[in-house]
Amino acid sequence: MTGVLAAARDRARDVLDPAFYDYVAGGAGRERVVADNERAFDRLALLPRVLRGSAVRDTTVDLPGAPGAAPVLVAPTAFHRLAHPDGELATARAAARTGVVLVTGMAATTAVAEVAAAARAADPAAAVWFQLYLQPEPEVTECLVRRAERAGCTALVVTVDSPVFGRRERDLRNGFTDLPAGYAAENMRDLPGGPPGRTRDIAMSPALSWDDLARLREATALPVLLKGVLHPADARLAVERGADGVVVSNHGGRQCDAVPAAVDALPAVVAAVDGRVPVLLDGGVRRGTDVAVSLALGATAVGVGRPVVWGLAAGGEAGVRQVLEELLDEYDHALALCGARGNADLAPDLVVRRGGAR
Numbered sequence: 001m002t003g004v005l006a007a008a009r010d011r012a013r014d015v016l017d018p019a020f021y022d023y024v025a026g027g028a029g030r031e032r033v034v035a036d037n038e039r040a041f042d043r044l045a046l047l048p049r050v051l052r053g054s055a056v057r058d059t060t061v062d063l064p065g066a067p068g069a070a071p072v073l074v075a076p077t078a079f080h081r082l083a084h085p086d087g088e089l090a091t092a093r094a095a096a097r098t099g100v101v102l103v104t105g106m107a108a109t110t111a112v113a114e115v116a117a118a119a120r121a122a123d124p125a126a127a128v129w130f131q132l133y134l135q136p137e138p139e140v141t142e143c144l145v146r147r148a149e150r151a152g153c154t155a156l157v158v159t160v161d162s163p164v165f166g167r168r169e170r171d172l173r174n175g176f177t178d179l180p181a182g183y184a185a186e187n188m189r190d191l192p193g194g195p196p197g198r199t200r201d202i203a204m205s206p207a208l209s210w211d212d213l214a215r216l217r218e219a220t221a222l223p224v225l226l227k228g229v230l231h232p233a234d235a236r237l238a239v240e241r242g243a244d245g246v247v248v249s250n251h252g253g254r255q256c257d258a259v260p261a262a263v264d265a266l267p268a269v270v271a272a273v274d275g276r277v278p279v280l281l282d283g284g285v286r287r288g289t290d291v292a293v294s295l296a297l298g299a300t301a302v303g304v305g306r307p308v309v310w311g312l313a314a315g316g317e318a319g320v321r322q323v324l325e326e327l328l329d330e331y332d333h334a335l336a337l338c339g340a341r342g343n344a345d346l347a348p349d350l351v352v353r354r355g356g357a358r
């Protein structure tokens with residue numbers, strides 16, 4: 001990686017506690033998927049059209065609960081206060097000021113109400129989504145959903161790729177298993193069955209099923225997106241079971257170290273969903289051209305995880321803004337170079353395998 005995002009990563013490596021840096025940078029097993037998410041974009045090339053562009057390009061997208069958003073989202077990442085003292089509040093302000101949807105989540109070190117308020121203070125039109133893991137006890141999940149609703153979140157993102165926690169060898173080696181004293185997953189405080197005033201652990205359960213999703217569907221009027229879908233049959237099921245969007249994601253290579261790169265899994269999911277709901281992607285997006293490739297292959301928008309944490313560690317709100325603005329500027333530039341007047345001009349015929357036809 002080179003450029004603004006790589007500089008942020010290098011700065012982050014200098015300033016962060018090495019165990020936290022490893023937690024963010026690392027992934028499951030031998031980190032084959034972490035690497036492949038980025039490399040898969042290197043294997044794809046853009047095939048531009050000529051003499052049909054526009055001096056002004058429309059890069060906005062309509063997402064559930066976020067009309068007119070930027071095509072890049074902040075993917076949910078845990079524990080921002082370990083990256084910078086301003087934590088999720090800085091991320092929220094940066095996302096709001098760049099028109100980017102922030103997906104905050106259960107593992108945030110700042111409560112969702114404060115995060116959403118900070119985003120709206122920066123831009124009253126800012127959209128914040130809430131990511132959750134369905135908890136084995138439905139009343140715990142429901143309490144989290146109510147908190148997100150009361151905070152003014154406009155969509156829920158349910159992460160379904162984590163029936164169990166991935167085996168992350170760097171974390172095992174470093175003993176990074178608990179948050180340091182003074183930090184907590186604030187959304188997990190004062191939940192049913194939990195110790196009063198204290199936080200519950202985030203539970204992951206391999207016993208969850210589509211019925212649990214149906215229960216959530218009935219419990220809220222908010223749009224619900226499923227994050228962590230790779231198999232096209234699951235994408236089809238998700239739509240049939242009422243999901244309002246699907247996020248193609250392998251959790252940044254942090255769960256199973258044998259799955260395909262996110263962008264390689266995208267076309268089959270797009271085909272299965274067949275335009276019925278938006279398909280988003282995250283994993284390995286590091287350049288505006290990666291955004292263009294993803295949208296050309298049928299994604300409505302893409303999420304970025306690690307680069308946001310690097311930006312936050314490197315420079316707080318300004319650091320996150322720099323990362324997001326760079327990606328959005330590069331994407332607009334890529335559109336111009338492809339002869340596209342906007343996202344709508346990107347189509348699968350603009351993407352070929354590097355070194356040969358797709």
Ligand SMILES: Cc1cc2nc3c(=O)[nH]c(=O)nc-3n(C[C@H](O)[C@H](O)[C@H](O)COP(=O)(O)O)c2cc1C
Binds near residue numbers: 078106131
């Ligand atoms: C440090 C870190 C923490 C993460 N925490 C969460 C989380 O709490 N919930 C979740 O659904 N995904 C989580 N993810 C996965 C991201 O949402 C996203 O899928 C992934 O980071 C995208 O890949 P990228 O980092 O290559 O952009 C986390 C990723 C990282 C790097």
Ligand SMILES: CC(C)CC(=O)C(=O)O
Binds near residue numbers: 107202254
């Ligand atoms: C606290 C964890 C559940 C966050 C996570 O999903 C991750 O580290 O990938």
